[in-house]
Structure formats: structure tokens, C-alpha cells
Amino acid sequence: MGIEQEGTGGETPLAALYPRALPQVYGYLLLRCGSAVLAEDLTAETFMAAVAAAKRECPPELTVAWLVGVARHKLVDHWRRTDLERRRLGGIVTGAEPVDDPWEAQLDIAAAHAALSRLSAHQRAALTLRYLDGLPVAEVARELGRSLHATETLLVRARAALRRVYQEGEGNDA
Amino acid sequence: MTPDPLEALRLPIMPVEPRPEFTASLLRRLRGERARVSGRGATVRYFVADLDAAVAFYCDDLGFDEELRPSPSFAMLYRGDLRLLLSVPGRAHALPDGTLPDPGGWNRIVVEVPDLDAAVEALRGRGVRFRHEIVTAIGVRQALLEDPSGNPVELFEPLAGYHERGLKGQ
Amino acid sequence: MTTVSVRYIVNDIDAAIDFYTAHLHFELQMRPNDLFAMLAHGDLRLVLVRPVGPDGPAGGGAPMPDGRMQEPGGWNRFSVEVPDLAAAVEQLRSSGARFRNDVVTGVGGRQIIIEDPSGNPVELFEPILPEAKLSRPAPSSGQPDR
Numbered sequence: 013m014g015i016e017q018e019g020t021g022g023e024t025p026l027a028a029l030y031p032r033a034l035p036q037v038y039g040y041l042l043l044r045c046g047s048a049v050l051a052e053d054l055t056a057e058t059f060m061a062a063v064a065a066a067k068r069e070c071p072p073e074l075t076v077a078w079l080v081g082v083a084r085h086k087l088v089d090h091w092r093r094t095d096l097e098r099r100r101l102g103g104i105v106t107g108a109e110p111v112d113d114p115w116e117a118q119l120d121i122a123a124a125h126a127a128l129s130r131l132s133a134h135q136r137a138a139l140t141l142r143y144l145d146g147l148p149v150a151e152v153a154r155e156l157g158r159s160l161h162a163t164e165t166l167l168v169r170a171r172a173a174l175r176r177v178y179q180e181g182e183g184n185d186a
Numbered sequence: 187m188t189p190d191p192l193e194a195l196r197l198p199i200m201p202v203e204p205r206p207e208f209t210a211s212l213l214r215r216l217r218g219e220r221a222r223v224s225g226r227g228a229t230v231r232y233f234v235a236d237l238d239a240a241v242a243f244y245c246d247d248l249g250f251d252e253e254l255r256p257s258p259s260f261a262m263l264y265r266g267d268l269r270l271l272l273s274v275p276g277r278a279h280a281l282p283d284g285t286l287p288d289p290g291g292w293n294r295i296v297v298e299v300p301d302l303d304a305a306v307e308a309l310r311g312r313g314v315r316f317r318h319e320i321v322t323a324i325g326v327r328q329a330l331l332e333d334p335s336g337n338p339v340e341l342f343e344p345l346a347g348y349h350e351r352g353l354k355g356q
Numbered sequence: 357m358t359t360v361s362v363r364y365i366v367n368d369i370d371a372a373i374d375f376y377t378a379h380l381h382f383e384l385q386m387r388p389n390d391l392f393a394m395l396a397h398g399d400l401r402l403v404l405v406r407p408v409g410p411d412g413p414a415g416g417g418a419p420m421p422d423g424r425m426q427e428p429g430g431w432n433r434f435s436v437e438v439p440d441l442a443a444a445v446e447q448l449r450s451s452g453a454r455f456r457n458d459v460v461t462g463v464g465g466r467q468i469i470i471e472d473p474s475g476n477p478v479e480l481f482e483p484i485l486p487e488a489k490l491s492r493p494a495p496s497s498g499q500p501d502r
Contacts, residue, residue, distance in 0.1 A: 026216070030213065030216075034204065034209060034212070035201035035202055035203050035204070036199050036201045038201075038202055038203075038204045039199060039200045039201045039202035040199050042202050043197055043200065043202070044197070048204075048205075051204075052204060052205075052208050055204065055208075055212070056212050056215065059212060059216055060215070060216065063216055076199075080199060115191040115192070116191075119191050119192070119194045119195070121194065121195065124192075124194075124195055125195075139192070139195075143192045143193065143195040143196060144195050144196065144197040145197070146196050171192065174192075227360065227398075227399055228360035228362070228397075228398065228399050228400035228434060228435075229434065229435040230360075230362060230432070230433070230434045230435070231432065231433055231434075231435060231479060232432045233431050233432060266360070267359070267360050267399050268360040271435075275431075278460065278462055279460075281456065281457050282457060282458060287431035288430075288431055289431075289432070290430060290432075291427075291429060291430020291431065291432055292365045292426040292427055292428070292429075292430065293362070293363065293364045293365060293428070293430055293432055293433070293476055294362070294363055294432070295360075295361070295362055296361035296362060296363050296403065298361075317420050317424075318418075318420050318421055319421075321414050321415075321418070322414065323413075323414050323415035323416065324415065328416070330420075337432055340363060340416075
């Protein structure tokens with residue numbers, strides 16, 4: 013499975029899927045990372061991985077869902093890789109005192125996204141997978157390479173950190 | 187059980203069209219990757235004196251697409267299955283004795299056009315230099331032009347009998 | 357057409373055919389006479405033509421209107437990918453093939469220039485692993501480009 017040139021007749025599965033799958037993969041990434049440049053890079057990596065995977069002995073079934081899964085993995089990897097640098101540059105809120113205040117009834121989605129982007133890679137990844145993607149906690153654990161228990165703990169801490177950063181963000185808007 | 191307010195963050199997969207240039211260039215990259223594995227496509231390297239002028243010439247006048255231009259001394263262009271690498275002669279290409287490559291010569295890429303008369307007229311109108319104008323050979327009409335660095339490019343239009351040429355005398 | 361055509365000027369059609377078929381694994385597609393041949397390697401169509409004088413047949417080997425004759429040589433060339441460059445070079449050297457330079461390593465891979473019997477260059481290259489190509493090319497760092 014790869015991509016055939018136009019006009020040779022007989023499209024490969026990836027070529028046939030490309031027009032429909034590309035906007036879905038790009039849309040998935042763009043709305044979670046907020047940067048078109050980054051979304052393009054990760055989209056390209058996702059499709060290159062598809063070409064490589066097609067060469068494996070037991071190639072995976074090529075679907076949009078599979079591609080999104082690869083994109084998700086690439087995104088989480090990206091956050092992990094850039095975590096250290098973002099900490100050094102002060103982009104990540106560390107040491108935020110967890111807050112147990114209940115969330116108000118109506119969540120400001122934009123503010124929540126902004127707050128998400130300021131969490132550490134692991135917390136951001138856990139919340140993105142659990143809430144934005146709606147994955148069951150067991151799948152979140154698998155994606156992050158942690159035990160179910162460790163993931164549940166991470167989610168609790170991440171929610172609390174998000175609450176705190178979200179609250180501080182509200183203060184700044186005043 | 188109180189509903190979890192963070193469930194409001196749920197974001198189903200919503201398609202977003204990327205820039206058309208990105209869509210096209212990724213598709214070419216994917217084809218190139220497959221071609222590299224399967225041996226499809228062909229690569230030619232031309233040496234050029236002025237990279238910007240060369241890229242503009244091949245893209246604007248001859249219908250190539252620019253794929254990469256990672257430095258002032260290298261560009262990668264595509265025209266169908268032809269990958270054309272443009273290199274400015276430099277240290278990387280020097281012979282052990284220091285000799286640098288030059289543009290020019292007579293070996294060339296051969297590019298098919300559907301209407302050779304129209305192509306030649308349009309190119310001449312844009313000031314392109316020709317080594318020879320349209321001639322008729324067995325099964326083809328062809329012309330030989332130069333890029334801004336003096337590298338030859340052959341244009342041809344197949345005629346009836348193009349695919350049979352050479353078989354009679356074999 | 358999905359094939360890519362390149363024309364090389366050669367002094368001796370049959371010596372060239374022997375070189376490209378034996379050393380570079382081209383396939384001969386047609387050789388109607390000793391002035392013209394066409395070979396294939398994947399999607400590449402290599403058209404070989406012997407230069408002729410002003411009284412010769414019209415076609416790829418004819419002189420220019422100003423009398424200039426076509427010649428082999430130069431630096432522009434097509435590329436052939438080989439999976440193991442070191443092995444290929446060793447084998448070719450022991451068959452007496454001429455190289456214009458030594459193996460050069462660059463960002464995209466390693467390459468060397470081999471010359472056909474008329475002195476035309478052909479680039480043999482072995483690319484770096486695809487994983488290394490996934491990232492954007494780095495901004496100019498003074499490294500040679502491929």
C-alpha cells in the first residue's frame with residue numbers, strides 16, 4: 013500500500029483515502045494543538061507513518077480511525093519532547109496548587125483550552141485523551157504507557173491543575 | 187452522580203482543509219516515499235549558477251512544482267515522475283582535486299508537451315534561449331532550449347508512429 | 357506518460373549499451389542502428405544518441421544551426437539509487453569502471469559519480485534511512501546539501 017501516480021490506473025488504498033482522511037487528521041490535530049504549522053508537521057508525519065506501516069509484514073487496516081490514532085500518538089510525543097524546553101521557558105505552570113473548587117456550570121471552552129496548553133505534557137495529554145477525545149480511561153492508560161491506577165491518579169491531579177490555571181486565567185481577563 | 191463539567195470539552199473529529207499547497211506537497215512526498223521504495227520515478231541533477239532564476243524558470247516557464255528549497259544552494263522540483271535537483275556548485279560537489287562542476291553540456295531532460303508550437307512560441311515570447319528550433323525527427327518534433335544557466339532542456343511532441351520508431355530497423 | 361526521459365550523447369552506441377546494461381542494470385528497449393538506442397531502468401528512459409555531422413539524419417544527435425556539434429560529458433546527470441553503495445562501488449571498480457570522484461556523504465545520503473565509456477556522469481546514491489527524512493530540513497547550517 014502506498015500512493016500511485018495519477019493516470020496509472022488502480023489507486024492504492026492510501027491514495028483513495030487521502031482526500032477524505034487528510035482534512036480529518038489535520039482537523040484533529042489543529043483543534044488540539046492550536047498551531048497550523050505544528051498541525052501540518054504532525055499530519056505529514058502521520059501519513060508518512062502510514063506508508064511505512066504498509067510495508068510491514070502484517071500491515072494494519074488503513075482507516076481514518078487508524079490514522080487519527082497515529083496522529084494522537086504523534087501529538088502526545090510532541091508534547092513530551094517539547095515539555096522540557098517549555099518548562100525552561102516558563103510556558104508551563106508548575107507548582108500550581110491544586111484546587112478543589114467545583115467547576116461552574118458553564119465551562120468557558122476557550123479559556124479551558126488556553127489553560128490546557130499551560131499544563132505539563134503528561135497532564136495535557138491525559139486530559140486531551142480523556143475529555144477532548146472521549147477515550148475510556150483504560151485506553152488513555154495504554155496510550156500513555158501507564159497503569160490504569162497511575163492514569164487515574166494523573167487525571168485527578170491534571171483536573172485539579174487545570175482548575176487552578178483556568179481560575180487564574182479568569183482573574184486575568186477582568 | 188453530578189455530570190463532569192469537563193465533558194463539555196468533548197471535541198469530535200471535525201475535518202479542516204489544510205492549505206492547498208500543503209495538501210499537494212504532502213501527496214508528492216508520499217508518492218516520492220513510495221517511489222523511493224519501489225524504484226518509481228527518476229531523479230536528475232542540474233548545476234545552476236543562480237538558484238532563484240533557475241527555480242523561477244522551471245516552475246513558471248516549464249510547469250515544474252517546487253518541493254523543497256532548504257538552502258540557497260539547493261532546490262528540489264517535480265514534474266510528474268521527474269524529480270529535478272538543482273544545485274549551485276560548491277564544496278559539497280567538488281572533486282578531490284578541487285574542481286567544481288559547471289552548468290551546461292549536452293545531456294538533458296526530455297520533456298513532453300502536448301503542443302510544441304504553442305510551447306515554443308510562448309517560451310520565445312518570454313525570452314527563453316533556444317539552441318535549436320523545432321525539427322522533425324522520426325516519430326517526434328522536438329526543440330532544444332536552455333535554462334538561465336545554460337543547461338539544455340529538450341521539448342518534444344510525439345507524432346503518429348512515435349511508439350513504433352526503431353522497431354523497423356531492429 | 358509516466359516515464360521520465362533523459363538523453364545522453366555518446367561516442368559509441370554499443371559500448372554505451374554494454375555499460376548501462378551490464379553495470380547499471382538497464383534494459384535495452386531498442387537499437388535500430390548505431391546512432392540511437394533506448395534503455396529503461398524503472399521509470400527512467402535513457403535515450404542514447406551519437407552525434408552526427410550536418411549531413412546526418414535530423415534528430416537528437418544533429419548539430420546546431422550555428423554548426424556546434426553535440427558532445428558527451430558535462431556535470432548534469434541522472435541518479436540511480438543503490439541499496440548498498442560500498443558494495444556496488446567495489447564491484448564496479450573491479451570490473452574496470454571509472455569514477456569521477458570518491459564517495460561523498462551529505463544530508464540525504466552517500467553518493468559517487470561513475471562515468472560511462474564516453475565520459476558522461478551518472479550519480480549512484482544510497483539514501484539515508486527514511487526516518488531521518490521525516491523532519492523538516494534544518495536551516496542552513498553550512499552542511500553540504502544533497
